[in-house]
Amino acid sequence: MQESIFQRRRGRCSTVVNLSQYGHLVHIETIEELKLYELIPNVVWVFDIDKHGWWWGNSAAVTFWGLDSLQALIDKDLSGDTQGARDRTLQTFELAVREGLTVDPWTTYPNGKPKTLLMMHRAVLLGPDRHRGIIAYINEQVNMGEQPENLLLMEAMRYTRVPATTFTLDGTPVVENPAATDAYNYIHGQSLAADISPFVARFADPADGQTCLNRVQAGEEGRWDYIMQTANGPRRHSLDIRRTRHPLNGDFLFLVVEYDFTELYEALEEVESARSRLHDIAMKDALTGVHSLHYMQEAADAELAHAALDKQPLWLMFIDLDGFKAINDNFSHSAGDEVLREVARRLQEVICESDLLARIGGDEYVLLSHASSRADSERMAQRILDCLHEPIPVEGAQARVSASIGIANFPDDGEDLESLLKAADAAMYRVKKDGKNGFAFVPSED
Secondary structure (H helix, E strand, C coil), rough: CHHHHHHHHHHHCCCCCCCHHHHCCCEEHHHHHHHHHHHHCCCCCEEEECCCCCECCCCCHHHHCCCCHHHHHHHHCCCCCHHHHHHHHHHHHHHHHCCCEEEEEEEEEEHCCEEEEEEEEEEEECCCCCEEEEEEEEEEEECCCCCCHHHHHHHHHHCCCCEEEEEEEECCEEEEHHHHHHHHHHHHHHCCCCCCCHHCCCCCCCCHHHHHHHHHHHCEEEEEEEEECCCCCEEEEEEEEEEEECCCCCCCCEEEEEEEEEHHHHHHHHHHHHHHHHHHCCCCCCCCCEHHHHHHHHHHHHHHHHHHHHHHCEEEEEEEEEEEEEHHHCHHHHHHHHHHHHHHHHHHHHHHCEEEEEECCCCCCEEEEECCCCCHHHHHHHHHCCCCCCCCEECCCEEEEEEEEEEEECCCCCCCCHHHHHHHHHHHHHHCCCCCCCEECCCCCC
């Protein structure tokens, strides 16, 4: 009778266990080997992990579940169990594989009513297919009080996907939920150094882990962000750490709940990177690579403020190319773009490193020069004219441009960028009217 029951169950499952992992476990081949458990008055059952169902139970187990036969227990429908419940069972098996015996509270629902029990589990292999299994012994019923909220809190901690672990003050785990087991199960098979606790071993940087543990041991509580070395690789976790006490012996413990914000951090990092790229685009002229007008507007305020504070002059040069329209007309717009790039390159070669050069329009450039005197600014303007004297090769021909330059002085000709640009622009048009290819200062009001 019992053997036929097992054969029927065996036909409904197909999982084969890797013996290299669990070959050291006791192998129960048939339920005939469990007859002595009928002599035990306590509730004992055997649960098949791979089938997620009962493999066997003694008479006390059948009574506990309010059933009338072992067959009813074996056939009990558990298809409605949540993934969290399945994870919890598998976690218990893995823990029992490592430690030999587990003792922890479980909440069961015989006849639909919650009952919290202190249960012991041993890991075994079951049947000819060597399914993973646990022998469960009910040790005692735990009094959780009359309020069902206590049971709900315990269930929530078990089934949440947020890792939660309670540690002793030396960093040894006391109990963890399945999410924590999944995140850090790789540590259980490691041989840790004598000065590295399991808590510290979870950190990507053990020094961070030791610092965190030291703070907890000093009585601190709080929420701190760290990079944790999980089974899925380094992850950014926010650790909410609270001190508590063991409910049975009163020892001090600390509870760690970990919130993974890796994706959020990476998204924010990408937003910041995109913002930085957009800022760079706004700050640079896409064609020539020199600064943009937007950058000049931002930088000029600081430059003018420093010059005013140090009582040093600044010279704004408005540079407008001569003959550029003819290049577009006689060649092509791509040739015109090449001329603008070459002009920018030549200008950068002759200006000082501390000067600011920007392209502000089609063929217009602005230079904010730190020349120390009018004579120095004249020499700078002449260098600009000279560097443009050589022709520029384009499309197999030679293109020629010159420049008309208007020069305004800070603070005499204006105290902000807008007024300086306006004054220099007017001086530049005087050069245009006088024949181009030259420079002129803003005339004195005297």
